[in-house]
Amino acid sequence: MLRAVRSAAASFAALTLGAGAVLGGDLTDSLKPGSPEIKSAGALAFGPDGVLFATDQPGNALFAIDTGDRGQTSSQAPAAVSVEGIDAKVAGMLGTTPDQILIRDMAVNPASGNVYLSVGRGRGPDSPSAIVRVDAKGEIQELPLKGVKFAKTDLAGLSTSQRGRQDAITDLAFVDGRVFIAGLSNEEFSSNLRTVPFPFTSASAPGTHIEIYHTSHDRLETTSPIRTFVPYEIDGKPFILAAYTCTPVVKFSVADLQPGVKIKGTTIAELGNRNKPLDMIVYKKDGLDYILMANSSRGVMKIAADRVGAQEGLVKRVSDKAGLTYDTIAELKGVEQLDKLGRDSAVVLVRNEKGVDLKTIALP
Numbered sequence: 001m002l003r004a005v006r007s008a009a010a011s012f013a014a015l016t017l018g019a020g021a022v023l024g025g026d027l028t029d030s031l032k033p034g035s036p037e038i039k040s041a042g043a044l045a046f047g048p049d050g051v052l053f054a055t056d057q058p059g060n061a062l063f064a065i066d067t068g069d070r071g072q073t074s075s076q077a078p079a080a081v082s083v084e085g086i087d088a089k090v091a092g093m094l095g096t097t098p099d100q101i102l103i104r105d106m107a108v109n110p111a112s113g114n115v116y117l118s119v120g121r122g123r124g125p126d127s128p129s130a131i132v133r134v135d136a137k138g139e140i141q142e143l144p145l146k147g148v149k150f151a152k153t154d155l156a157g158l159s160t161s162q163r164g165r166q167d168a169i170t171d172l173a174f175v176d177g178r179v180f181i182a183g184l185s186n187e188e189f190s191s192n193l194r195t196v197p198f199p200f201t202s203a204s205a206p207g208t209h210i211e212i213y214h215t216s217h218d219r220l221e222t223t224s225p226i227r228t229f230v231p232y233e234i235d236g237k238p239f240i241l242a243a244y245t246c247t248p249v250v251k252f253s254v255a256d257l258q259p260g261v262k263i264k265g266t267t268i269a270e271l272g273n274r275n276k277p278l279d280m281i282v283y284k285k286d287g288l289d290y291i292l293m294a295n296s297s298r299g300v301m302k303i304a305a306d307r308v309g310a311q312e313g314l315v316k317r318v319s320d321k322a323g324l325t326y327d328t329i330a331e332l333k334g335v336e337q338l339d340k341l342g343r344d345s346a347v348v349l350v351r352n353e354k355g356v357d358l359k360t361i362a363l364p
Contacts, residue, residue, distance in 0.1 A: 026049050027047050027048055027049045027051045027064075027198070027199075028049050028050075028051060028066040028149055030151060030198075030199030030200075031051075031064060031065075031066050031149035031150055031151050032149060032150070032151065033147065033148070033149055034147075034148070034149075034150060035145055035146045035147065035148070036063050036065060036145050036148070036150040036152065037059070038054060038056045038059065038061075038063060038129070038145065039056050039058040039059040039126070039128070040056060040057065040058045040059070040120065040125070040126055040127060040128060040129045041054045041055070041056060041104070041118040041129045041130075041131050042054070042055045042056065042057050042104050042105060042118055042125070042129075042169055043055045043104070043105050043118070043169055043170070043171055043172045043181075044105045044106070044107040044116055044118050044131070044172075045107055045172045045173050045174045045179070046107050046108070046109050046110060046111075046116075046174065047064070047174040047198065048110075048111065049066075049070065049111060050066065050067045050068060050069040050070045050109055050111045050112065051064055051065065051066060051067070052064070052065045052067050052107070052109070052116060052131075052143075053065075053172060053174055053179055053198075054118065054131065055155075055169045055172060055181065057125055057126075057158060057165070057168050057169050058125070058126045060154055060155050060156065060158055061152050061153065061154055061155055062152070062153050062155055062172075062179060062181065062196060062200075062204070063150055063151070063152050064150060064151045064152075064198060064199075064200070065143075065145070065148060065149075065150045066148055066149035066150065067109065067116075067133075067143065067148075068148075069109050069111060069112045069114055069133070070111040070112060071111065071112035071113070071114070077342050077344075078108075078112075078113025078136075078341050078342045078345075079113055079136035080136065080341075080345070080360035081113065081114070081115050081134060081135070081136050081138070081341070081347055081358060081360055082138070082357075082358060082359050082360050083134060083138045083140070083357070083358040084357050084358075085354065085355050085356070085357065086103075086117075086134070086140075086349070086355075086356055086357060086358040087101065087103065087355045087356040088355055089140055090103070090117065090119055090132055090140060093132070093140055093141075093142070094119070094121060094130060094142075096121065098355055098356075100121070100122065101119050101120060101121060101122075102119070102120040102122070102123050102127075103117050103118075103119055103120075103337075103349065103356065104117075104118045104119065104120055104129070105117070105118045105337070106118075106337045106338075106339055106347070106349055107339055108339040108340065108341050108347055110340075110342075112135075113136060113341060113342070114133050114134065114135050114136075115133070115134040115135075115339075115347055115358065116131060116132070116133055116134075116143070117131070117132050117134065118130075118131050119131070119132060125165055125166055125168075126165075130142050130143075131143040131145075134358060151199065151200050152200070153196060153200035153202070153203060153204050154203040154204065155169075155181070155194070155196075155204055156203060156204070156206070157185045157186050157187070157192075157206055157207075158183065158184075158185065158186065159183070159184035159185055159186050159190060160186055161186070164184040164186075164190065167183055167184045167225045168183045168184055169181060169182070169183040170182050170183045170184075170225050170226055170227055170228070171183075171226060171227070171228050171229055173229065173230070173231055174198070175231045175238075176238075177197060177198055178195050178196065178197055178198065179194075179195070179196040179197075179198055180193065180194070180195055180196075180229070180231065180240065180257075181193070181194040181195075181196065181207070182194075182225060182226035182229055182242065183225055183226075184223070184225050185206075185207065185209070187209065188222075189209040189211070189222045189223075189262060190209075190222065190223045190225075191209065191210050191211070191212075191221070191222055191223055191224055191225050191226070192207040192208065192209060192210065192225075193207050193208050193210050193226065193240065193242075193252065193257055194206075194207030194208070195207070195208075195254075195257050195259075205259035205260075206259045206260045207257075207259065208256070208257045208258060208259065208260070208261055208262075208263055209222065209260075209261070209262040209263070210222075210226075210252060210262075210263055210264075210265060211262065211263070211264045211265070212224070212244065212248060212250045212264070212265050212267055213248075213264075213267050213313075213314065213315060214244070214246070214248055214267075215248055215267055215270040215314045215316070215317060215318035215322065216246055216248070216270060216273040216317070216318055216319070216320075217246070218316075218317035220264075221244075224244055224245065225244075226242040226243070226244060227242075227243055227244055227245055227276060227277045227278070228242075228243050228277050228278065228279050228280045228293070229241060229242040229243065229280070230280050230281060230282045230291065231254075232251075232282055232289075232305065232308065234251070234308060234309040235309055237253065237254075237255070238253075238254040238255075239251050239252060239253055239254060239308075240252045240254060240257075241280075241282075241291065241308065242265070243271075243277035243280060243293060244277070245275075245276045245277070246272075246273045246274065246275060246276070247270070247271040247272055247273070247275045247276070247277055247295065247298070248267050248269065248270050248271075248314075249267070249268055249269035249270075249271065249303075249323070249324060250265035250266060250267050250268065251265060251266050251268055251308065252265045252266075266313040267313055267314045267315075267323070268308060268311040268312075268313065268314070268323050268324055269303070269311070269314075269321075269322070269323035269324035269325075270314060270318040270320070270321055270322045270323055271293075271295075271298065271301065271321060271324075271326060272298050272320055272321050273320065274297060275295050275296055275297045275298045276295065276296040276297070277293055277294070277295055277296075278293075278294040278295060278296060278335070278336050278337065279293070279294045279335075279336070279337045279338050279339075280292065280293040280294070280338075281338055281339060281340050281346065282305065283340060283343075283346075283363050284343070285344075285363060288304065288305075288306065289304075289305035289306070290302055290303065290304060290305055290363075291303040291305055292329075292338065292346070292363070292364070293326075294332075294335040294336060294337065294338055294348075298328070299328045299329065299330070299332065299333065300328065300329040300332040300335050300338075301326035301327070301328060301329070302326060302327045302328075302329055302364055303324055303325070303326045304324075304325075307324055308324070311323055311324055329364050332348070332350075332361070332364075333350070334350045334351045334352055335348045335349070335350055336349050336350070336351055336356070337349040340363075341360060344362060344363055345360055345361060345362055345363060346360070346361055346363055347359070347360055347361075348360075348361055
């Protein structure tokens with residue numbers, strides 16, 4: 001499952017402030033008219049000015065698309081978006097049934113508050129896809145990809161092995177003129193984190209090979225991919241906070257993310273084994289920073305971020321939990337994906353017995 005923080009921001013620090021912050025100039029200036037030939041859209045993220053970044057794993061590419069969707073000013077509070085049975089309604093629009101689609105990713109456009117979904121017409125990573133937009137009225141429409149402004153850059157070296165193809169791209173985020181992309185490469189040291197400058201200038205450089213100490217496994221790992229991550233500023237310096245299956249949380253200094261090099265992150269939390277992180281966001285409430293993370297088996301966790309900088313690295317085996325602590329948000333069950341909607345709310349995809357609902361919630 002692909003997941004990410006999706007809100008655009010002017011700086012890593014601004015990521016804690018919610019939607020509305022924008023870079024100077026207009027990101028669409030670098031885009032050219034045409035029809036992006038996306039083989040299969042996967043992970044999504046928004047930059048300012050309604051620019052949608054969409055990964056295309058089968059096409060080994062990253063696209064930037066001008067959605068033309070700039071419906072509000074930074075001072076406006078976005079309207080709530082809620083649709084019961086979003087999976088059935090999207091499937092119906094695409095002329096199929098819910099069991100024949102897979103919602104791969106969700107991103108909220110901070111310029112409008114509209115929600116975008118990448119939807120596979122089938123279950124595999126190479127199945128054809130559509131990108132759909134859901135507005136505050138619950139209206140669903142497919143994003144047109146003909147005659148739009150866009151740019152494309154190639155992503156060389158994505159994993160092509162039978163095991164690795166599913167995780168060649170697991171998450172992405174846009175911050176400060178750069179797109180960060182996590183996943184697996186074709187190399188033996190395969191866990192990879194790329195940094196792609198935008199506007200695109202040429203084929204992207206190789207990513208950084210990242211290693212972690214996995215506390216519950218009591219070993220160093222180089223082939224386990226980041227499942228979801230958020231950019232976060234610590235003492236004025238940009239970092240990536242990344243969550244892995246089973247469930248270590250690791251911080252990486254952005255300054256160390258150089259093309260082709262091998263680095264080791266600092267494991268600052270073990271949140272429990274037999275669990276897969278699905279998505280995470282960072283937000284500010286009552287003057288404090290928090291991380292909200294959805295999981296496969298341990299519910300939605302609220303993690304206070306005040307100890308992220310000071311937390312010492314975990315270097316010994318942990319049987320269950322250690323490092324940063326969390327509170328479980330009991331009322332949030334079945335959450336598979338989440339993204340911020342303004343400063344005080346979030347949009348979540350919730351799976352229940354009937355299917356999948358799209359809901360707006362107050363940030364806890």
